[in-house]
Amino acid sequence: MYRVDLPGLGFFDVWRTAARCLLSHGVAPEEVTWSRGGGEDLFGGKPLPRGNGVHYVSAPRTFPALAKSVLCHTDPGAPALLYAALHRHQKDRKALSNPADPLVRQLAQLSKAVGRDVHKMHAFVRFRELPAEGKRRRFGAWFEPDHFILEQGTPFFAKRFADMDWTIATPQGVARFDAGQLTFHPPAPRPDLPEDASEALWGTYFANIFNPARIHLNAMRSEMPVKYWKNLPETRLIPGMLEAAEARVQAMREAMPGEAPARAARILERLPQNTFPERPETLEDAREAALACRRCGLCEAATQTVFGPGPQDAPLMIVGEQPGDQEDLAGEPFVGPAGRLLREVMAEAGVGPAYLTNAVKHFKFQPRGKRRLHQNPERDEIDQCRWWLDIERDFVKPRLTVALGATAAYALTGSHTAMKARRGTVEVARDGGPVLVTYHPSYILRLSGHEAEDARAALLQDLQQAARRVKEMPRREDLAPH
Incomplete structure (x- = not known):
């Protein structure tokens, strides 16, 4: 039984190198144990074979992107599922093109879950400004994802905030963007981020766009899960806004005009009126x-x-x-x-x-x-x-x-x-x-x-x-x- 340990960061490159080596030697999926973070294995395991074997290894064109996404999932069986899929492809080039296949469907579900988590990261990371020595401003943020998406999700911020330096810390690792260079580092304790002066302005804007007449708590929690609330400055306002919602709706009703303005009659006179009989006579x-x-x-x-x-x-x-x-x-x-x-x-x-x-x-x-x-x-x-x-x-x-x-x-x-x-x-x-x-x-x-x-x-x-x-x-x- 071969054993492959995937690191907390850079795990895709390690998995790809190991998978190529094992497949080139014709190693079956049941002969490989995949672990993440160097966990203990009661039965031990053999190291990888030295050098590549005699078998040619190929992969579908879309497979690397799928593998990068699936490997981010916290399911411990994700690396093994990917290897099983790639092993099947070596014998049947159409094996991974059937969306109804159970293995293909399972990989798609894992990738979809990771995609949702990346989307939540892009939506709910909140930066706070930090002291800076040079001309570039510095910001920091803390985020708690469901999956190992630090490397998958942070290039978005590098493109969007290329004119500033920032750090995004997560329980799985830390991403730093300094002088246009994005690097990844091992996990560190949660940083003590200072209050940001702009948060008060953002809170005022958030409170004013809140429509108390359109409250749908289940939909709100679906789009903004409660687990992220503790790291979002605007969510501290939500309980008070919900409590005052009924009174605000009543005030809106009372403020509505009781009668149409005088100009309404003149406008209606100019509009075509559907006053013709049910069946015209001529x-x-x-x-x-x-x-x-x-x-x-x-x-x-x-x-x-x-x-x-x-x-x-x-x-x-x-x-x-x-x-x-x-x-x-x-x-x-x-x-x-x-x-x-x-x-x-x-x-x-x-x-x-x-x-x-x-x-x-x-x-x-x-x-x-x-x-x-x-x-x-x-x-x-x-x-x-x-x-x-x-x-x-x-x-x-x-x-x-x-x-x-x-x-x-x-x-x-x-x-x-x-x-x-x-x-x-x-x-x-x-x-x-x-x-x-x-x-x-x-x-x-x-x-x-x-x-x-x-x-x-x-x-x-x-x-x-x-x-x-x-x-x-x-x-x-x-x-x-x-």
Whole structure:
């Protein structure tokens, strides 16, 4: 049985050298005992073999970082688990790439615990200023981590506080940063750190950002564990703040205004009011009521509601997706590049009077500098806006409806099947009317070369079909029983 003693500091380099040597000699994990800090072993142990053996040793690219983290854990079995994992890798190069493997999962859990401890160190170390002889200021801190993270956690402070000298003392060791050089030293008694004049200022700030109305003790203890409170200057204020919290909340309630200021009425008068009836009596009433629509959140960013134009007795209704940037500014659908292409193809196809509208009445976009980039509406937004589309269809009563693209097809039929299989077919709308599904002009504009030519030809063919069908079909109102 081989025995490897890991020191309190610099343990990763010692472990790596020993693991390479043992693996090169083909030593199995059960033949090695790992200890930390020179603890006693009742059965003794052989020293490491001299020199490297005949076996080539390899490790995954991510393994050194994992090993550095896992070795910081106080679990005495951590070094042995790492060696077992590396030993397995020598025979199976994919052994450590399976996150469901029990050994791999155990190592990940150890590393995660160490990562949390490092995060707590970065959050809860509190420096106090010490007397300094030169131009650089000196600071000191005491911290009690759960794991051996001194070497893992202190480089963060070296980068963040490179313009000052400091010392962080822990029960496992001491880190010193002097003149830009970070060094590590054996444990020393807890230093007697003086009070810092800036702590009073920090305490005042901490007390003033405390919100008594949002107290959640379990969440607070989770983010700021009680074990760190004794070393944090602000925590001495917490009991008093908690005790006075209820009185402060009551004072906040009493300080709230009982009535709205006079200017509130003038502001409310300028806001659009959703006072339209549940169902407008005419199409013009619907168009006016839609200007104040608040059925979904798209109205908050869009310039205005874009309702459909066209004759109310139009035999054909053409439904697109939503207004674009130019439509949003003009307040009319299909006036941008896609609209110009649509009108061009409609003229070639011989399409007569048509009512043009969109499934969604507000422009959804993402700001990008000075531009507003189109975003597809969510299904919930389409469902909310279908209320307006249904009203338009009730008043217009088209003989045939053309759905331009997937959004319009879903709004009209409730189906979100892929467009490729549906294009050129006639489906049944939710209200029973016929719907011809085809490409949206914006889709054609995104294509190039032969693909764009083929898609445009398909749109032309579908609109020609729509023009023929409209002439042959009776109006929907004529089909209703008398």
